[in-house]
Amino acid sequence: MERTEIAALYKDTPADGTVVTVCGWAKNIRDSKNIGFIALSDGGCFKTLQVVFEAAKLSNYEEVAHTGLYSSLKVTGRLILTPEAKQPFEVNADSIEILGDCPAEEYPLQKKKMSMEYLRTMPTLRPRTNTFNAVFRVRSVAAYAIHRFFQENGFVYAHSPLLTASDCEGAGEMFRVTTLDLDNLPKTEEGKADYSQDFFGKPVNLTVSGQLEAEAMAMAFGKVYTFGPTFRAEKSFTTRHAAEFWMIEPEMAFCDLAGYMDVAEAMTKYVIRYVLDNCPDEMDFFNKFIDKGLIERLELVANSDFGRVSYTEAVEILKKNNKKFQYPVEWGVDIQTEHERYLTEVVYKKPVFVTDYPKEIKSFYMKQNPDGKTVAAADMLVPGIGELIGGSQREESYEKLAARMDGLGLDKAAYDWYLDLRKFGGVEHAGFGVGFERLLMYLTGVQNIRDVLPFPRTAYGF
Amino acid sequence: MERTEIAALYKDTPADGTVVTVCGWAKNIRDSKNIGFIALSDGGCFKTLQVVFEAAKLSNYEEVAHTGLYSSLKVTGRLILTPEAKQPFEVNADSIEILGDCPAEEYPLQKKKMSMEYLRTMPTLRPRTNTFNAVFRVRSVAAYAIHRFFQENGFVYAHSPLLTASDCEGAGEMFRVTTLDLDNLPKTEEGKADYSQDFFGKPVNLTVSGQLEAEAMAMAFGKVYTFGPTFRAEKSFTTRHAAEFWMIEPEMAFCDLAGYMDVAEAMTKYVIRYVLDNCPDEMDFFNKFIDKGLIERLELVANSDFGRVSYTEAVEILKKNNKKFQYPVEWGVDIQTEHERYLTEVVYKKPVFVTDYPKEIKSFYMKQNPDGKTVAAADMLVPGIGELIGGSQREESYEKLAARMDGLGLDKAAYDWYLDLRKFGGVEHAGFGVGFERLLMYLTGVQNIRDVLPFPRTAYGF
Numbered sequence: 001m002e003r004t005e006i007a008a009l010y011k012d013t014p015a016d017g018t019v020v021t022v023c024g025w026a027k028n029i030r031d032s033k034n035i036g037f038i039a040l041s042d043g044g045c046f047k048t049l050q051v052v053f054e055a056a057k058l059s060n061y062e063e064v065a066h067t068g069l070y071s072s073l074k075v076t077g078r079l080i081l082t083p084e085a086k087q088p089f090e091v092n093a094d095s096i097e098i099l100g101d102c103p104a105e106e107y108p109l110q111k112k113k114m115s116m117e118y119l120r121t122m123p124t125l126r127p128r129t130n131t132f133n134a135v136f137r138v139r140s141v142a143a144y145a146i147h148r149f150f151q152e153n154g155f156v157y158a159h160s161p162l163l164t165a166s167d168c169e170g171a172g173e174m175f176r177v178t179t180l181d182l183d184n185l186p187k188t189e190e191g192k193a194d195y196s197q198d199f200f201g202k203p204v205n206l207t208v209s210g211q212l213e214a215e216a217m218a219m220a221f222g223k224v225y226t227f228g229p230t231f232r233a234e235k236s237f238t239t240r241h242a243a244e245f246w247m248i249e250p251e252m253a254f255c256d257l258a259g260y261m262d263v264a265e266a267m268t269k270y271v272i273r274y275v276l277d278n279c280p281d282e283m284d285f286f287n288k289f290i291d292k293g294l295i296e297r298l299e300l301v302a303n304s305d306f307g308r309v310s311y312t313e314a315v316e317i318l319k320k321n322n323k324k325f326q327y328p329v330e331w332g333v334d335i336q337t338e339h340e341r342y343l344t345e346v347v348y349k350k351p352v353f354v355t356d357y358p359k360e361i362k363s364f365y366m367k368q369n370p371d372g373k374t375v376a377a378a379d380m381l382v383p384g385i386g387e388l389i390g391g392s393q394r395e396e397s398y399e400k401l402a403a404r405m406d407g408l409g410l411d412k413a414a415y416d417w418y419l420d421l422r423k424f425g426g427v428e429h430a431g432f433g434v435g436f437e438r439l440l441m442y443l444t445g446v447q448n449i450r451d452v453l454p455f456p457r458t459a460y461g462f
Numbered sequence: 463m464e465r466t467e468i469a470a471l472y473k474d475t476p477a478d479g480t481v482v483t484v485c486g487w488a489k490n491i492r493d494s495k496n497i498g499f500i501a502l503s504d505g506g507c508f509k510t511l512q513v514v515f516e517a518a519k520l521s522n523y524e525e526v527a528h529t530g531l532y533s534s535l536k537v538t539g540r541l542i543l544t545p546e547a548k549q550p551f552e553v554n555a556d557s558i559e560i561l562g563d564c565p566a567e568e569y570p571l572q573k574k575k576m577s578m579e580y581l582r583t584m585p586t587l588r589p590r591t592n593t594f595n596a597v598f599r600v601r602s603v604a605a606y607a608i609h610r611f612f613q614e615n616g617f618v619y620a621h622s623p624l625l626t627a628s629d630c631e632g633a634g635e636m637f638r639v640t641t642l643d644l645d646n647l648p649k650t651e652e653g654k655a656d657y658s659q660d661f662f663g664k665p666v667n668l669t670v671s672g673q674l675e676a677e678a679m680a681m682a683f684g685k686v687y688t689f690g691p692t693f694r695a696e697k698s699f700t701t702r703h704a705a706e707f708w709m710i711e712p713e714m715a716f717c718d719l720a721g722y723m724d725v726a727e728a729m730t731k732y733v734i735r736y737v738l739d740n741c742p743d744e745m746d747f748f749n750k751f752i753d754k755g756l757i758e759r760l761e762l763v764a765n766s767d768f769g770r771v772s773y774t775e776a777v778e779i780l781k782k783n784n785k786k787f788q789y790p791v792e793w794g795v796d797i798q799t800e801h802e803r804y805l806t807e808v809v810y811k812k813p814v815f816v817t818d819y820p821k822e823i824k825s826f827y828m829k830q831n832p833d834g835k836t837v838a839a840a841d842m843l844v845p846g847i848g849e850l851i852g853g854s855q856r857e858e859s860y861e862k863l864a865a866r867m868d869g870l871g872l873d874k875a876a877y878d879w880y881l882d883l884r885k886f887g888g889v890e891h892a893g894f895g896v897g898f899e900r901l902l903m904y905l906t907g908v909q910n911i912r913d914v915l916p917f918p919r920t921a922y923g924f
Contacts, residue, residue: 003716005684007616023716024684025887043684043715044616070887100858100888107886124675124879125886127682137683140619147609154469154506157602161917162624162691163706165924175639175661177668179695182638182655185647193644199637199695199705200923206639213586213917220589221599222467222486222505229624229691233641233661243661244625253505254465254485396562417586424569424587425487425532426562455623455675461662462627 007045009079013089016081020091022049023074023099025128028111031065038064040073046134046281050090051075057094064096068104069111070128073097116451123455123462131290134282135444135452138275142443143227143436145274146248149267150225155250158217158224160210162231165202166414173233174205175243206231211431212365212418214251215394218429219421225250227436235459239448242437244457251431257367257376257393260430261353264380264389265306267434268351272302275443291445297384298443300350307352311335311374314343314354334361340379340386351388353378364404365418367393376430385442391432398422469507471541475551478543482553484511485536485561487590490573493527500526502535508596508743512552513537519556526558530566531573532590535559578913585917585924593752596744597906597914600737604905605689605898607736608710611729612687617712620679620686622672624693627664628876635695636667637705668693673893674827674880676713677856680891681883687712689898697921701910704899706919713893719829719838719855722892723815726842726851727768729896730813734764737905753907759846760905762812769814773797773836776805776816796823802841802848813850815840826866827880829855838892847904853894860884 003023014020024042034055039048051073055061064073077093109125119126126132150157163177179199180186186194195203210226217224230247250267252259276283276298287295309317315331318339322328327336335343335354344352355378356369366375377392395401398419405412405419412419440452450456465485476482486504496517501510513535517523526535539555571587581588588594612619625639641661642648648656657665672688679686688711695705712729714721738745738760749757771779777793780801784790789798797816806814817840818831828837839854857863860881867874874881902914912918 005616023889025681043618043680043682072887072889099890100884100886102887103885122879124678124883127679133682136620136679137618139621140613143619143621144609144613147606151602151606154467156505156599157605158598159601159605159691159708159916161706161919161924163693163919163924173641175641176644177637177639178644179635179637180644182640182642182644182647183653185644185655191645193647199697199921200919202923216586217589217598217916218505219487220505220595229621231625235661244623246621417584421586422562423565424562425534425564427485427534428561454621454679457623457625457662459661461664462623462625 003042003074005044006040006042006047006049009049009089010045010047013081014079016079018079019076019094020079021074021076022051022091023072024049025070025072025102026067027069029065029067029069034061036061036065038073038075040075043133046130046137046279046285050087051077051093051096052080052090053093053096058096060096060098064098067098068102068107070102070107070109071098072100072102074099116448120450120456127454130285132451134279134285135440135446136454138279138282138444139440139452139454141278142271142275142440145271145278146227146267146436148274149270150223150250153223153263155223155225156217156221158210158214158221158226159228160207160213160226160249162207162229163200163204164207165200165204166212174208175231175233177204177206208232209247209249209433211249211251211433212415214249214431215429216417216421218251218253218431219425219427222254223250223252237459239450240438240441242449242453242456242458245449245453246436248434248436249431251429253427253429255393255430256428257355257378257430260391260393260432261306261308261355261378261380264391264432264434265351268380268382268388269302271439272298272443276302286445294445301382304350306380307348307350308355308378309343309348309352310355311357317347318342332358332360337386340381341383344381344386345383349383351380351382353380362392364408364410365392365394365401367395368400368404382442385438388438388442389432389434391430393428393430396422396426396428398426465504465536467506468502468504468509468511471511471551472507472509475543476541478541480541481538481556482541483536483538484513484553485534486511487532487534487564488529489531491527491529491531496523498523498527500535500537502537505595508592508599508741508747512549513539513555513558514542514552515555515558520558522558522560526560529560530564530569532564532569532571534561534564536561578910582912582918589916592747594913596741596747597902597908598916600741600744600906601902601914601916603740604733604737604902607733607740608689608729608898610736611732612685612712615685615725617685617687618679618683620672620676620683620688621690622669622675622688622711624669624691625662625666626669627662627666628674636670637693637695639666639668670694671709671711671895673711673713673895674877676711676893677891678879678883680713680715680893681887681889684716685712685714699921701912702900702903704911704915704918704920707911707915708898710896710898711893713891715889715891717855717892718890719817719840719892722853722855722894723768723770723817723840723842726815726853726894726896727813730842730844730850731764733901734760734905738764748907756907763844766812768842769810769812770817770840771805771810771814772817773819776801779809780804794820794822799848802843803845806843806848807845811845813842813844815842824854826870826872827854827856827863829857830862830866844904847900850900850904851894851896853892855890855892858884858888858890860888
């Protein structure tokens with residue numbers, strides 16, 4: 001269909017009087033007797049196009065004036081520059097064809113404000129509302145910004161597998177993937193499910209992290225990042241947990257803890273700047289209607305040097321304020337969101353990395369510090385959220401890693417290839433994980449993870 | 463770790479004599495008595511750096527000269543321009559530190575040529591070989607090219623869900639996803655698996671296509687694309703099928719069949735050009751060692767106007783040559799790879815779209831043509847492969863789509879939201895699907911899908 005996209009009109013506005021054909025959906029229709037106004041969206045940008053139509057010119061004026069909102073239209077008319085009006089131009093219609101009707105009596109979206117809860121019941125329609133249209137366009141632009149950042153900085157995009165026979169953390173609750181007929185389940189002699197008859201001949205799960213595979217790839221490419229779906233089968237009825245979500249997991253060889261923090265800080269600033277620059281209309285919308293102060297907060301983050309403080313020092317700071325917290329702090333306990341926010345919002349007033357956590361509260365693969373008590377891990381805390389990124393230097397010593405796994409009772413045989421990375425040209429390396437949806441909540445001010453996922457799969461079901 | 467990346471040396475070569483520190487893995491070591499040569503790779507580019515080291519300067523000369531291949535090294539030395547040599551510069555080492563040894567007697571990769579089959583047994587190590595290093599870097603660059611193409615052309619990246627309760631084609635074999643304890647399976651009164659106790663309270667599968675959700679998103683954003691993992695639980699023991707693979711599924715509103723073909727052709731050319739421009743060393747390698755004639759074939763495709771021929775005409779052409787085929791052709795049967803390759807390689811000698819297939823051999827959602835016999839589908843055939851892309855205009859008439867579903871015995875209730883897209887501001891729209899791995903095989907000349915997937919999951923297991 002020959003049409004001019006509305007975004008193109010805004011980007012490179014034709015001369016006054018140019019005849020254009022635009023297609024789109026009527027987001028609003030106003031009928032003032034013999035003259036009408038349509039806010040037309042073709043989805044390509046957040047802005048709508050004002051279409052003016054007149055009874056004197058259109059034989060189907062009445063039909064157009066009374067068609068349902070979100071009917072699809074094809075409009076041909078003259079572009080008129082309107083320097084004095086709110087919008088820089090409008091189209092004065094010579095003809096309007098109704099491509100697809102949208103009967104108001106059946107259409108579940110109403111013109112009035114609808115609750116996020118109500119909109120969640122219709123994931124296939126809610127992207128048509130302003131809020132979700134803005135959220136999912138920012139989702140797209142932020143994803144692209146992440147690819148740009150890593151590709152421009154020499155990282156290789158490594159696709160880690162989703163079907164896996166291992167569990168990175170040794171603990172996450174996982175989804176089982178099978179082609180066995182559950183209504184007629186083949187059994188072993190011991191009465192257990194017979195996975196030898198399953199598709200892969202063994203039990204297979206959905207991945208909870210691509211980190212271990214990313215480490216293998218980093219030993220070939222130096223710097224890699226994953227960006228793909230990840231799964232947790234946890235019945236977490238919160239606003240921050242989903243069963244299916246997207247993660248970015250960069251991994252860098254010849255890199256220590258400070259190197260990871262440098263990259264994580266640069267990535268965060270790059271994505272914020274890219275979204276602010278490329279989605280100004282969407283970000284203004286969030287700033288007005290979702291989270292006043294959002295843009296100021298993001299600008300602050302994009303322009304500040306992030307702080308760095310050791311866990312041990314942070315605990316000293318927090319202990320002096322223990323009266324303020326629901327959970328008092330002492331050395332050895334994991335700090336909670338309330339403590340994280342206190343550190344970043346009250347103490348540092350900017351993002352801060354907390355480094356060198358007690359090894360007991362962190363994962364087996366993290367590099368053991370010389371003090372014997374802590375590991376070279378660091379969480380990035382940001383105002384308004386708390387932890388946004390977690391990462392660490394990885395233990396590159398075969399002996400130390402093997403001893404730690406033994407101490408934790410992990411099955412070394414299941415991780416033989418991972419241990420081997422330390423044996424065959426192993427190097428100092430570090431990496432981190434970013435929950436993409438948490439980053440989006442941070443960028444948009446949206447409070448519920450179900451509202452930044454186009455088709456959310458959470459403990460609430462779908 | 464302070465180091466200069468080898469790619470940076472090639473991109474912006476420092477002055478002769480500049481002292482640099484580089485880190486990497488020894489891909490080759492040659493010891494000529496008191497002078498040695500190392501081909502050092504840090505993984506950031508396909509090229510290696512020649513390091514020259516001398517017994518007169520290094521106290522650990524013997525140790526370095528006899529360390530195993532793929533040991534990791536830190537080298538500090540002077541960069542020497544070598545305009546007469548094969549490589550434009552080398553580094554003359556003042557010191558070499560062995561960061562991580564790689565004992566030759568244990569390391570499973572050998573210097574001699576290893577078979578692809580053998581290398582498949584070690585997915586975590588094979589990216590260190592030239593072939594796989596080149597393949598997976600091209601994989602990364604091609605993925606980025608796809609994002610660039612769509613983002614620069616106003617498409618929104620739409621993440622379709624992987625966990626799904628429906629089946630796009632109504633036929634694909636799917637993986638079941640569950641948290642039920644299969645060793646102790648809860649049963650209904652009828653003795654069936656009790657999915658009401660499963661994580662989502664219902665049977666859930668891994669997606670075989672994000673198209674239907676992409677259509678919903680296109681009705682809000684105009685132009686969208688998915689790019690994510692997809693699953694088929696088919697026991698296909700071929701070189702072209704995987705159980706887990708990545709798909710790109712663009713979907714465009716206000717777009718007909720010709721519009722889809724325009725976009726698919728432009729995307730294909732863009733990705734080819736981008737990879738040729740950004741991976742010249744890798745592409746030269748493939749052209750020399752994997753598929754002689756690869757670059758010439760890709761250049762031809764990037765520079766030709768793709769042909770377009772109707773299925774009906776194509777069948778007429780093929781029937782005249784039926785003697786050449788294993789499977790003779792006649793109107794109504796699906797054309798096979800041998801026919802596709804004959805059309806694109808012998809008849810057209812360039813890529814060609816075959817359009818308007820009999821409706822019986824295509825999917826229910828494709829737009830029915832006025833002839834009552836065919837649908838507005840088109841497959842893109844390319845020399846050397848056959849079908850690379852499949853797509854269609856979608857049926858936008860609620861009545862025709864519902865009648866087609868009834869005719870095929872599909873459960874309309876399961877697709878109510880999909881049918882509703884036709885009721886609420888429906889428009890002409892079209893889309894297509896690209897198997898990312900098939901595209902990579904096409905770009906690299908690699909013959910087996912297991913060799914373009916970093917961690918392949920196929921009917922052969924993993």
